[in-house]
Amino acid sequence: MLGLTNIIIRSSFMKTRNKIIQASIELFNEQGERNVSTNHIAAHLAISPGNLYYHFRNKEDIILSIYEEYARSLLLDTLPKVSSDVKPLDSLVLYMDSVFQTTMKFRFFYRNLPVLLDKSPVLREKYVEVQQSISERVSQLLLSLRSADFIDFADDELADIVSILRLVNTFWVSFHQTQTIINEENDSVFYQGVLKILVILRPYTKAHAISELNQASNVYQQRFQEVVYSTTGQLNR
Amino acid sequence: MLGLTNIIIRSSFMKTRNKIIQASIELFNEQGERNVSTNHIAAHLAISPGNLYYHFRNKEDIILSIYEEYARSLLLDTLPKVSSDVKPLDSLVLYMDSVFQTTMKFRFFYRNLPVLLDKSPVLREKYVEVQQSISERVSQLLLSLRSADFIDFADDELADIVSILRLVNTFWVSFHQTQTIINEENDSVFYQGVLKILVILRPYTKAHAISELNQASNVYQQRFQEVVYSTTGQLNR
Numbered sequence: 001m002l003g004l005t006n007i008i009i010r011s012s013f014m015k016t017r018n019k020i021i022q023a024s025i026e027l028f029n030e031q032g033e034r035n036v037s038t039n040h041i042a043a044h045l046a047i048s049p050g051n052l053y054y055h056f057r058n059k060e061d062i063i064l065s066i067y068e069e070y071a072r073s074l075l076l077d078t079l080p081k082v083s084s085d086v087k088p089l090d091s092l093v094l095y096m097d098s099v100f101q102t103t104m105k106f107r108f109f110y111r112n113l114p115v116l117l118d119k120s121p122v123l124r125e126k127y128v129e130v131q132q133s134i135s136e137r138v139s140q141l142l143l144s145l146r147s148a149d150f151i152d153f154a155d156d157e158l159a160d161i162v163s164i165l166r167l168v169n170t171f172w173v174s175f176h177q178t179q180t181i182i183n184e185e186n187d188s189v190f191y192q193g194v195l196k197i198l199v200i201l202r203p204y205t206k207a208h209a210i211s212e213l214n215q216a217s218n219v220y221q222q223r224f225q226e227v228v229y230s231t232t233g234q235l236n237r
Numbered sequence: 238m239l240g241l242t243n244i245i246i247r248s249s250f251m252k253t254r255n256k257i258i259q260a261s262i263e264l265f266n267e268q269g270e271r272n273v274s275t276n277h278i279a280a281h282l283a284i285s286p287g288n289l290y291y292h293f294r295n296k297e298d299i300i301l302s303i304y305e306e307y308a309r310s311l312l313l314d315t316l317p318k319v320s321s322d323v324k325p326l327d328s329l330v331l332y333m334d335s336v337f338q339t340t341m342k343f344r345f346f347y348r349n350l351p352v353l354l355d356k357s358p359v360l361r362e363k364y365v366e367v368q369q370s371i372s373e374r375v376s377q378l379l380l381s382l383r384s385a386d387f388i389d390f391a392d393d394e395l396a397d398i399v400s401i402l403r404l405v406n407t408f409w410v411s412f413h414q415t416q417t418i419i420n421e422e423n424d425s426v427f428y429q430g431v432l433k434i435l436v437i438l439r440p441y442t443k444a445h446a447i448s449e450l451n452q453a454s455n456v457y458q459q460r461f462q463e464v465v466y467s468t469t470g471q472l473n474r
Contacts, residue, residue, distance in 0.1 A: 032352055032355055034352060111349065111352055112348065112349035112352045113411065113415055114348040114349070114411045114414045114415055115269055115348055115352075117414075117415055118269055118420075119269075124415075124418060125418060127415065128415075128416065128417060128418055131415070131416060157436070157439075160432075160433065161436070163433070164401075164405065164436065164437060166412075167404070167405060167409065168404060170412060171404060171407075172404065174351045175404045175407060175408065177354075178350055178354055178364065178368070179365065179368060180365065181361060181362060181365055195397075196397065196400070196404075199394070199397040199398070200437070202394075203440030
């Protein structure tokens with residue numbers, strides 16, 4: 001059994017560890033992972049580099065821990081709500097919405113994903129594993145949309161459609177960042193991502209279901225407009 | 238008028254400059270841009286670092302010059318062949334094919350595109366300019382496919398379809414690299430990219446044109462198989 005002193009020490013250990021992770025996410029997103037060293041992170045938290053090394057061996061170790069947190073939130077928080085209360089389109093849209101939200105939250109990670117995975121075989125292994133389970137979920141959601149007579153596709157098209165949706169999910173934020181001189185990063189970016197998913201689904205949608213698809217598009221179009229309006233004071237599209 | 242000596246000096250200057258560019262592309266692709274310093278490049282070419290600095294101020298300057306070469310080849314070599322001799326689908330496929338080929342040739346660049354653009358505002362400006370002209374071309378090609386009664390889409394869908402095709406074009410190689418534990422980089426990757434473009438076009442394709450789309454798919458499916466067979470000795474899909 002742990003004594004009170006042990007519990008306090010453990011809790012303080014986890015608190016520092018967690019602070020390092022949160023500060024790293026913030027600094028990596030703002031300044032780019034490449035420009036942030038473990039010394040920067042320690043200085044930002046006003047702790048000694050030695051204290052940081054007590055929790056993490058190096059920057060790679062921090063990135064791996066961030067990815068573990070990310071993967072957990074991606075696999076648990078974004079569990080698609082498949083139930084008789086939720087329409088199949090809403091299940092898919094909500095799932096895509098939460099995947100985009102997590103890619104925004106950890107956007108430094110996607111900005112140079114292939115490079116980070118090359119540097120760490122352990123990270124690559126975890127990443128590939130998580131991707132496979134996301135593929136599985138997206139497939140299930142598409143199949144349930146087809147069962148609900150909402151969309152139509154041939155069986156041998158499924159894997160390709162899943163792969164295109166996941167590519168857009170993974171790289172939309174990066175793509176968006178590379179298309180303009182001025183780089184604004186706010187929620188309007190991920191709302192646009194969800195809208196692109198709906199664009200991909202549109203030509204597979206049955207005629208009688210188009211109005212439901214349009215409703216979902218309108219919701220995200222409006223959210224997008226609201227963010228743009230609140231940040232620039234101007235309506236845009 | 239330049240004398241012979243001047244011409245020889247200039248030609249030797251360009252030769253070294255060009256060697257540095259070619260070696261950098263090769264090393265960046267193989268080892269990752271992040272892991273290759275100007276000293277590595279000089280050592281690889283058995284020239285002094287001073288000689289390299291005579292041609293390029295720093296690594297960023299090399300990357301900028303590589304991008305200029307890349308942009309030139311992207312804008313000139315990949316000019317879509319629009320003529321009465323070439324079918325509209327072939328024009329689009331050949332264009333996409335050549336864009337994928339150039340992304341393979343300069344793949345280090347796409348592996349951490351947002352990071353590289355953040356580091357260099359000059360590079361970002363050129364990149365955004367080139368992207369706009371690619372968008373313009375892809376739009377024209379889609380419109381000519383629609384005029385030829387091959388595909389159908391509403392006017393307000395055009396910009397979104399172009400954006401999705403370009404996203405796939407830009408990040409397909411990176412996406413592919415992040416999906417498996419073992420990273421094989423050969424032409425099969427870009428053939429699969431072209432196949433994904435055809436998958437995106439399929440649901441917009443008119444019924445009478447599906448067989449032509451299938452023919453194009455079969456050509457790339459076969460090229461893909463040939464590369465896989467020649468590298469692994471096994472048939473795959």
